[in-house]
Amino acid sequence: MQVNEYKPKIVAFCCNWCSYAGADLAGSNRLAYPAEVKVIRVPCSCRVNPMFILRAFQRGADGVILCGCHPGDCHYTSGNYYTRRRMALLFSMLDYLGIEKERTRVEWVSAAEGAKFAATMNDFVKTVTALGENKRLEDLRCKK
């Protein structure tokens, strides 16, 4: 029996119209993805302010993933195109500051892609587990 096995904390921002439904589908198809993934539903991927991502890290997340509709399929026509530019710049900046770039990810998952959702999450959790705890962006005051 392993004691104190490291389990990362993962925050997944999921767009209401696609990935959130994708997660549902994964559930109803009984596809397993790790319980470490905490899903936060957002109305559209472009609702995610860069500060949300940093805040998640501040409060102790080890990895943050953002899921939205495929480019071209956004419920609000163009939201995810803006997301794409924003996150490209933000992630590049985090990398520039020396934060491991594997801790952040954007993935496009439609409502029909339950399997892709589960696979993405499994893969992301694996990557973050390998990296270990996020030390560089957490706020010690938030540690209980």
Place this chain on the structure above:
Amino acid sequence: MQKITREVLIAKAEELLSNGTVSKVLGLKKGEFSYDQTPAVFTDIESMKKDFVFDDFSGANFSKYLIKETKKGEGKTLVFLKPCDTYSFNQLLTEHRFDREKVYVVGIACDGMVDIKKIKNAFGDGIVSVDATTDTLKVETLYDGVKEIAKAEVLAERCRNCKSKKHVAYDELIGEDGEVISSNRFDQVDELEKMTADERFAFWQNELSRCIRCNACRDVCPACTCEKCVFDNPNSGVQNKAAANSFEEQMFHIIRAFHVAGRCTDCGECSRVCPQQIPLHLLNRKFIKDINGFYGDYQAGEEVGNRAPLVNYTKEDLEPSEAVNKGDK
């Protein structure tokens, strides 16, 4: 290039005030020392002759002051803008932050401003005054008498990598206009990118941990013009300085730079005012460099009405994962 002196500017102001073109002048007056100048509004030429100063310490970017100044009273405000200031000026016009009709811009040539911090680094404390009107600065010190130093040696960091000697907005020019110049301003960003993630983290940790969260970089930035700033919100989680931990500084600086990404003209005011000498412009330049690399060259403020890259998109934009890997090379 015509050397701009205090006298030239006062003469110009006198002309414009007396013929009624403008009703006030935005300029600088002496602060506690000759090198810490304070912004001031002059409404008559006598007070200007008395208090107005202009030398190689007069590097402040006046564009942002126009937002408040143009809302006060009738008549136009006269402002002297260096080439780099005119980019901020245009960017603010693009964002409809003030009325162009209420400003009279006199473009002035600039051969770089000096940085008092570099002078202090060279001579230590106890600097009484500095004569910064010629290319050899005369520094009067408390303990060593008068010292000389070449202007080139204490040129402000942003002026070393000056991006343009060309004015992109003006009503009239004193002297001749220059050209956009290539300045290798991304060299330092390149160097950082070549380091390993650990080295970069150590570099920024060292820089950002000195931050005292005075918010000067935000207050001076001509692109930071929100009336209510997210950093003043007690719920933002970044309102106060964290003594125990580096996180707040990181978050503050990432968000500060991000909020002006695509609108930052690279005027370098943030680094100029930083009391802790943090190279904040390197964060802004990273965004500029990425934007140029990912979405095509873009210079904020080049023309009024240009659409900033972050409020724009194409269907073929690269994916965030590609972007991060691209930064690696």
